[in-house]
Amino acid sequence: MTEQTTHYLRGRLQLELGNFKLESGEFNLPMQGVTVLFGRSGSGKSTLLRAISGLDKNTRGELSFGDELWQRGKKSLATQKRHIGFVFQDAALFPHMTVRQNLLYGVKRLPKGIEAADFDEIVGRVGIADKLDRGVNFLSGGEKQRVAIARALLLRPQILCMDEPLSALDWRSKAEMLTLIEELVAAYQIPVLYITHAPAEVERLAQNIVFMKAGRIERVESLQEALSRADSPLFDDEGAVSVLQGRIESEERGLHPVVFGENRLWLSEASTADKKTVRVRVLAKDVSLSLSDPEHLSIINHLSAKILELIPEKKHRMLVRLQLNDGQKLFAEITQFSAERLGLEVGQELFALIKSVALTE
Amino acid sequence: MTEQTTHYLRGRLQLELGNFKLESGEFNLPMQGVTVLFGRSGSGKSTLLRAISGLDKNTRGELSFGDELWQRGKKSLATQKRHIGFVFQDAALFPHMTVRQNLLYGVKRLPKGIEAADFDEIVGRVGIADKLDRGVNFLSGGEKQRVAIARALLLRPQILCMDEPLSALDWRSKAEMLTLIEELVAAYQIPVLYITHAPAEVERLAQNIVFMKAGRIERVESLQEALSRADSPLFDDEGAVSVLQGRIESEERGLHPVVFGENRLWLSEASTADKKTVRVRVLAKDVSLSLSDPEHLSIINHLSAKILELIPEKKHRMLVRLQLNDGQKLFAEITQFSAERLGLEVGQELFALIKSVALTE
Amino acid sequence: DTAKIAVAANFTKTIEKIGEAFSQKTGHELKFSFGPTGKLYAQIKNGAPYDAFFGADERRPLKTIDDGTGLKESYFVYAQGQIALYSDKYPVKESPLQVLKEAKFNHLAIANPKTAPYGERAEAFMKSQGVYDAVKAKIVNGESIAHAFQYVATGNAEIGFVALSQLVDPQSPVYEKGQYWIVPQQDYAPIKQGALILKRGANNAAVKAFMEFIKTPAALEIIHSYGYSTP
Amino acid sequence: MVEIFGIAVSMDPIWLTLEVAGWTTLILLLLGTPLAWWMARLQSSSKIVLEALVALPLVLPPTVLGFYLLIILNPNGYVTEFLRLFGFEGQLTFSKTGLIVGSVFYSLPFAVQPLMHAFEAVPQKLLDAAATMRANAFDRFFTIAMPLSQRGFLVAATLTFAHTIGEFGVVLMLGGNVPGETRMVSIDIFDHVESLEYDQAHLLSAMMLIFSLCVLMLVYALNRRFGVKVG
């Protein structure tokens, strides 16, 4: 678990597929943590990722990773020489091999001098140690994805590409896998390029977000930047979301305190992994506002905050942008009726209430 | 839109598929409103529905619908004579026909004396009037399901069978389709047998629920019965849920008041259809409790309630079963820490707080 | 009248020529079916609608009489095949037996002695001249005499026993190429090709007329011109 | 008789070949379709036996197949007797009928195999959907299974047609090589070869090749362009 220097993936790529034209525009992405490709269906996320991986022979343009040249014009470095790992949406396990054979496929092909990751460790961590000798057709969807991830990780790739690795899974497997990916990324410090439609996955994993639209990279933002815009495409689904970062402290009365500045949030669930900082995802519609610090109320998370902005939304709703006293921002979504009733104004000091049980790490 | 007398679907069915054995046990289902088949993956829901439809030749047992005999021993009435409609998970549109041809396929085959439903009305209501002459391969997933539903409705079936009609859709199409199905069921008064994994769909649509487990019908309950059990299988996913029924009144300040007994809930979204009663789905984790009626709070739904039961749950949580003053039941999920802090006891009177924006009809 | 006549493949061109002359003269129409004699026999045995049968030997036409399909009294020998040794590499004209004895060639083509009389006679001739053992390993068998000829004509076999008729035909690909030696008739049993009318053709005027016509000098001239002799 | 590049060729065998190939294709599609449909829906081990039986004509040398058909279809045989009960007159062998019957046997696997594979690929769910819309089994077959198997039909038709054009052994045995009646192109070419008329043989072969190449290319092109995508 060494600290790695950050390489940049830079270039511009073109690729035509039938009527669709990918024309990325210049990009220069720091390969650190998870970089999410986000955009509507058909916006070209998968196409870009395949172009970056060298999987499509018709790719044109320029691409370099650190000081390795991967593409110049029509000339491109073969995929198998790019030291990348790839996890496909439907796992793409080899159906004629057992789990173990799938896992060792890439390991056997590593050039001399590059060592594979520790087999037992990866297999254990990913949770497939007891399934090594099964045929892959006898695995559930979640198990298949675990194998696919382990298979990629074993090669210690310089970049791990994941194209909607969770979208074929049911909610239970999805939740488990998300935790697993988060752990693995933290543990192995491998830069990840991650495609997803799901804002929850973005907020959980992303360091940077590449927004795509109609075959172009529209903009590249850090997660914090993306979340500070009220009109962020990330909010299309469940409404506005805030992500608070804080220090987790040890459990008290079944709750997990997370501290930021003078504020303290009580989480009812948290991973037991010994992390210092955690991200807490708060849906704006789970945040209520109170002018005074209420008593006799089951809601225990009362954060003092100041109104930064009042953003009227459609359907008679109001998005309230708050600043907590350590400087972090928090969105609250309430009805305009409530806003009027409470007489909210920019600059006003008040309390944001969040139910513990609505919070997940 | 005539009132129909309720027929019963009764019998017991057996069917073996490889290692799997369906052995339904006796059932007697009132065919009224939506009857949901609910159960884990592999519990035999699809198999039962196919057996009921006569789609599997190896079905054995007894089945009758009203006074029509559909199955006795090995003898079974052919599917095409059962007057059922079927909507499959992946739409199962005929790829070599246009939308219109798909829609008219069944209509052309109706025996004399049975009239099809009004084509233009159904097509308009389902929202595919502008797509009639497209090839079905050029439709999105949601559009395909609309066509499949219209295709079944046109035949005015005695029972409409739907096997996970929404599960292949993204969240946006899912929400639209759910509203559509609800409307159609209300408008045409066709009894529906509906398979789903999603509690939200059950709570929205179901009149009765058939719980299946390992090839057997475990129990049949009305929605209210199913929701009154704290250990209901419906709560596996998002935790306990309450469904409140009330009378909707006309919009006030952008909010839709729903009245039950003396209580009044303000919904921020409601379908504009002129319905009298609506179902409001309340997640237990969206309900907070307050000993006094709080002021200066953005939460406007304050329902006075009495504690019926305190049910400790894992992860230091507490499920509180409340009775509203019109007799309806409501679950609230809070932390045990809060419960202790507030000193909650059975029989205590207090206020349940629900954010409007968290409520959907 | 119209008649259908089954004819051994080796006689194809000759009989077509004769048929033309016959039709012109009499106005009868003839349809010839060509094939290996054994196959024609099998067809006749199984109900083929032929009115007459021209075989490549005597055995199989005579067998139709035993089967009850051939008319005994109509049987006659219509031609005698002559075999020739042909090569475009070896001096078969001057010293045929020497060439055979030395057997420097890779392949000697003959018709399959088992199924074709031309092959059987060629084999018997070589045995009688004491050269058979020398060439035995070099023999390749054509299914019919025509097939044996193709081996030679395409250069796959350097030497072969073929029918004289195939060498004297101006259309032949080896016409006036290479050299050949006509095996003296007294050195092998004559290849009598028998013909007869079949039951089906018993009352067919065209057949009757043709069987007569083929014995006329005009027809015999054509037969001889294609390298066959007649008894 | 027409002249092409100064070479006289008879067009009769060409028309006959096209006619026989056309009928054979038609009949095999009509008979092969229900057989293939039935086989596609079989689950038991009898399916394996049937598949093997259908493939057998591939293994038998066509001449041998022709020989046995000749014996079985003989005008005094059981098959013909049986047909006579239904007022059938005439003969199965040595006629266009015979050629077609022979070709149907010979090309059976070329029709049934692609059809069976196409039918196996029709999603059960679509047939189920049709059943819920009051289509009975026949209706489902004609309105769903058949249109979705159009590629299979295209492949079956081409292979059958092409294979019948290239047919030789069976038609020679069964047909009897009667000019204008049962002499097909393949036999005609071979007769030309046998009677040393190589020019005609080359010309006819070239015509057949070019024609077939065009048909095949057309079919493969259609196949790629217009296949209905299922699923």
Next chain:
Amino acid sequence: MVEIFGIAVSMDPIWLTLEVAGWTTLILLLLGTPLAWWMARLQSSSKIVLEALVALPLVLPPTVLGFYLLIILNPNGYVTEFLRLFGFEGQLTFSKTGLIVGSVFYSLPFAVQPLMHAFEAVPQKLLDAAATMRANAFDRFFTIAMPLSQRGFLVAATLTFAHTIGEFGVVLMLGGNVPGETRMVSIDIFDHVESLEYDQAHLLSAMMLIFSLCVLMLVYALNRRFGVKVG
């Protein structure tokens, strides 16, 4: 010579047939695999032309194909000359080699078509996945595409084998019917028919049929049981 049911049959043609069919199958799998793989990955319209060309041997009557091979492969022809440059001695025709070469041409579509279809069905995603695991193109072919196409190989091998066993025209034309060297079962049966030895013909045909039926049933059974499910 062995006696079966009191009928003397020579086993040589049987062994030879199996040997030639075996070699043909092996060679066609070796040559057909890269050809089929290449064709499967072609997108352009040249694919259609290639597909049609590969299917052509279906259309040509085998005897005609054999005749042209006889011309092309003759010992003075370009092909043989070319092979001589690489030290080839001997002759392509009248030898086991010749039979195998002919059969390879004849059965080409039976090997290439099933392989091509199998290769087309290998999911691109699995090949991509292998590429990301450092497998180069060859490696991907051998470790992913080939094992996933095993059904295609099975079908190709059986059809080729069966078709070569039933081969007649080409081997007859090309082989020279040398006992023990180029006389295959199909020719042997035919010779028995020609020389009216019907008992032997029946026995050999029955043996061939039963053997082939067993092989085909075995293959179709394997095909259903052990096919790897993809996807």
